[in-house]
Amino acid sequence: MIALVLRRFLGLLFTLLIVSLLIFAVMDLLPGDPASIMLGTSTSLETLSALRHELGLDQPLILRYGRWLAGVMSGNLGQSYTYGVPVAGLIAERLSVTLPLALMAIMLSVAIALPLGVLAASRRGSIFAVIATLFSQISIALPAFWVALLLIILFSTMLGLMPAGGFPGWNEGFLPALQALVMPAVALAMPQAGVLTRVARSAVLETMHEDFARTAMAKGLSSSAVLWRHIVPNALIPILTMIGLQFTFLVAGAVLVENVFNLPGLGRLALQALSQRDIIVMQDVVLFFAALVIVMNFIVDLSYLAIDPRMRKAV
Structure with missing residues (x-):
């Protein structure tokens, strides 16, 4: 191995x-x-x-x-033509916004999609299956930036509960900074949760028809024990693959939501560098995005070996 x-x-x-x-x-x-x-x-x-x-x-x-x-x-990424400061510092500063935002969004997506997808697969024809189907279709159909606008109208303009945009910085306090990322994270998580719900449901349905699942049922194990101890762990490979892809997308593709909420994230930095022809910043940011995708795929491949004993035996 x-x-x-x-x-x-x-x-x-x-x-x-x-x-x-x-x-x-x-x-x-x-x-x-x-x-x-x-x-x-x-x-x-x-x-x-x-x-x-x-x-x-x-x-x-x-x-x-x-x-x-x-x-x-x-570690020397050069000097920005536009800002006149080291690019490494620019990326680190913007990443302190984009990375927590992506982590919050992917955790929220998994927290919604995994239970909903598993319950929809294990209880076909129930209310859970109907809710999962409706949620998946609606959340995928709604663009993240449109969800962001709805959240601003509802929770900022009408109710006044959340800030409409901007980022105070982590040095101003953990809670104010976290509060500024809540609505952007929800807007980013909703479409991803819809996709992940479908993937989780399909993976669990496919695994339920495997021989080991029927054998576990024949041994007298309860349905919930078979589901959570045997079926779900063996259905994790396609789910983990999708989570890895979604995380890289959330880091690299959050530029629209960052613009709606006026967040100084990495996506906005890439967009500004493109408009200002700041080639050194563009090169470093694009390389970071590419490296993130490649490293995330590597981590997902290693996770396959950790969760699936069959793959460890194969190597």
């Missing part, structure tokens, strides 16, 4: 290397010149050439890529 984990880890590093090369090459093909954007259109050619030389933009692509990759590996 150690050899398998090592091979997967080496594959992860190789994939990250290829992805970083693709990201750098694509960013280099984007139209526009960062030096021109920084100095403006009225600057002289001599000043523009001097800034391009200072930023290393006049060097060959492979040399610029090697310098950027060496900086990433050492």
Whole structure:
């Protein structure tokens, strides 16, 4: 099993290397010149050439890529063209908003979807199955940003219970910062919970027809014992896969909800860097998103070995 984990880890590093090369090459093909954007259109050619030389933009692509990759590996992500501060600090600052938001949303999604999906599968034709079907269809059909607007109208404008937007910062207190993330987390969690409910229901239904489930019932175990001790653990693989995908989506794809609630998250940073042609910030943020997806897939693969003894025996 150690050899398998090592091979997967080496594959992860190789994939990250290829992805970083693709990201750098694509960013280099984007139209526009960062030096021109920084100095403006009225600057002289001599000043523009001097800034391009200072930023290393006049060097060959492979040399610029090697310098950027060496900086990433050492933790030096470069200096933002627009903000004039280290990119690592920018990402860490924005991640302190996006990461707790994504964690809250995925925990809420799992807390809703897993019990609802399991009960809908184990009690087909019951009220739980009807509720699960309706909830799944409605939550998937409603965009997260629209849910966000409804939450603002109801809990902020009409009831005055929650802040309508903004983020006070964690240094202003844990509870005010957490309160600012509650409604965005709910808005992000609802569509994901609908998808996860369907996945959980299908996985449990499929596992219920396996031979080991019928054998456990034949031994005289209660229905609830068979469900929670045998069926649900063996149905976790597709559920964990979906949770991993949803978490990476919530980190990388929360930009619309962050804009609705005016949250200074990582998605807004990427959008601002794109509009300002801040290539170094764009490269580092996109690489972070790609690395998150790759690492999350690696963690999910390892979790398969932990929850499924059949896979451990296979390796």
